[in-house]
Amino acid sequence: EPEVTQTPSHQVTQMGQEVILRCVPISNHLYFYWYRQILGQKVEFLVSFYNNEISEKSEIFDDQFSVERPDGSNFTLKIRSTKLEDSAMYFCASSESVVERDTGELFFGEGSRLTVL
Amino acid sequence: DAKTTQPTSMDCAEGRAANLPCNHSTISGNEYVYWYRQIHSQGPQYIIHGLKNNETNEMASLIITEDRKSSTLILPHATLRDTAVYYCIVCYSGNTPLVFGKGTRLSVIA
Numbered sequence: 001e002p003e004v005t006q007t008p009s010h011q012v013t014q015m016g017q018e019v020i021l022r023c024v025p026i027s028n029h030l031y032f033y034w035y036r037q038i039l040g041q042k043v044e045f046l047v048s049f050y051n052n053e054i055s056e057k058s059e060i061f062d063d064q065f066s067v068e069r070p071d072g073s074n075f076t077l078k079i080r081s082t083k084l085e086d087s088a089m090y091f092c093a094s095s096e097s098v099v100e101r102d103t104g105e106l107f108f109g110e111g112s113r114l115t116v117l
Numbered sequence: 118d119a120k121t122t123q124p125t126s127m128d129c130a131e132g133r134a135a136n137l138p139c140n141h142s143t144i145s146g147n148e149y150v151y152w153y154r155q156i157h158s159q160g161p162q163y164i165i166h167g168l169k170n171n172e173t174n175e176m177a178s179l180i181i182t183e184d185r186k187s188s189t190l191i192l193p194h195a196t197l198r199d200t201a202v203y204y205c206i207v208c209y210s211g212n213t214p215l216v217f218g219k220g221t222r223l224s225v226i227a
Contacts, residue, residue, distance in 0.1 A: 004160075016161075031215065035217075037158075042153070042217050042218065043161060043204075043217040044139060044217070045214040045215065045216060045217075052218050056214055058214075089158060091160045091161070093160070093161075105166070106153075106163060106215060107163070108160030108161050108162065109160050110159055111158065111159070111160055111161050113193045
C-alpha cells in the first residue's frame with residue numbers, strides 16, 4: 001500500500017540552527033501538508049501546498065518556516081532558525097485531488113520528531 | 118478552533134462495539150464529518166467520513182443524525198489495537214486543511 005514517508009525520524013538540533021524535514025508524498029497525490037504536534041497537545045495545521053505554491057497557512061507558519069517541492073517527489077519543511085518551542089513532532093500529509101470523488105482523505109506520514117536544545 | 122465536542126475519554130471491552138459520539142451543532146450544509154485516529158504518537162489515520170447519509174467501510178460505521186448536529190463513530194468489534202485518540206472533524210471536502218481538536222481517548226480493555 002502506498003504511504004507517505006518522512007525523514008529523519010528524529011532530529012536533535014541546537015537553538016538557532018536551520019533544520020530541513022523531508023517528506024515523500026504518495027506519488028499521484030497533488031496536495032501536500034505539514035502539521036505539527038507538540039508533546040501532549042493537539043495536532044496543528046501549518047501549511048498546505050498545491051501546484052507549487054502555498055494554498056493556506058496558519059498563524060504558526062511565520063517567516064521562519066518555508067516549504068518547497070524541489071523535485072517531483074520530495075516535499076520539504078525548512079525552519080530557518082530553530083527555537084526551543086519548535087520542538088515537536090512534524091507530520092507530512094498528502095491527498096489526491098480527484099474532483100469527482102472528492103474524498104478529502106489525508107494520508108499522514110509517521111512523523112519527524114524535532115528536539116531543539 | 119475545532120467545531121466539534123467529544124468526550125475526553127472512553128473505555129470499551131475487547132470484542133464489544135465502541136460507540137464514539139461527537140457534537141457538531143454549528144455544522145454548515147456543505148461541511149462533511151470526518152473521523153481520524155492517532156495511535157500513540159503515530160501519524161493520524163483516516164477512518165471514515167460522511168455528509169448526510171450513514172456510511173460504512175471496512176474499519177467503521179458513521180451514523181449522522183438527521184439534523185446533522187451530531188454523529189457517532191462505531192467500531193463494531195473493538196480490539197486492543199483500536200486503542201487510540203479518535204478525532205471528529207468537520208470541514209469542507211476536497212482539500213480543506215483539517216482542524217484537530219483534543220479528540221476522545223479510547224481505551225480497549227481485555
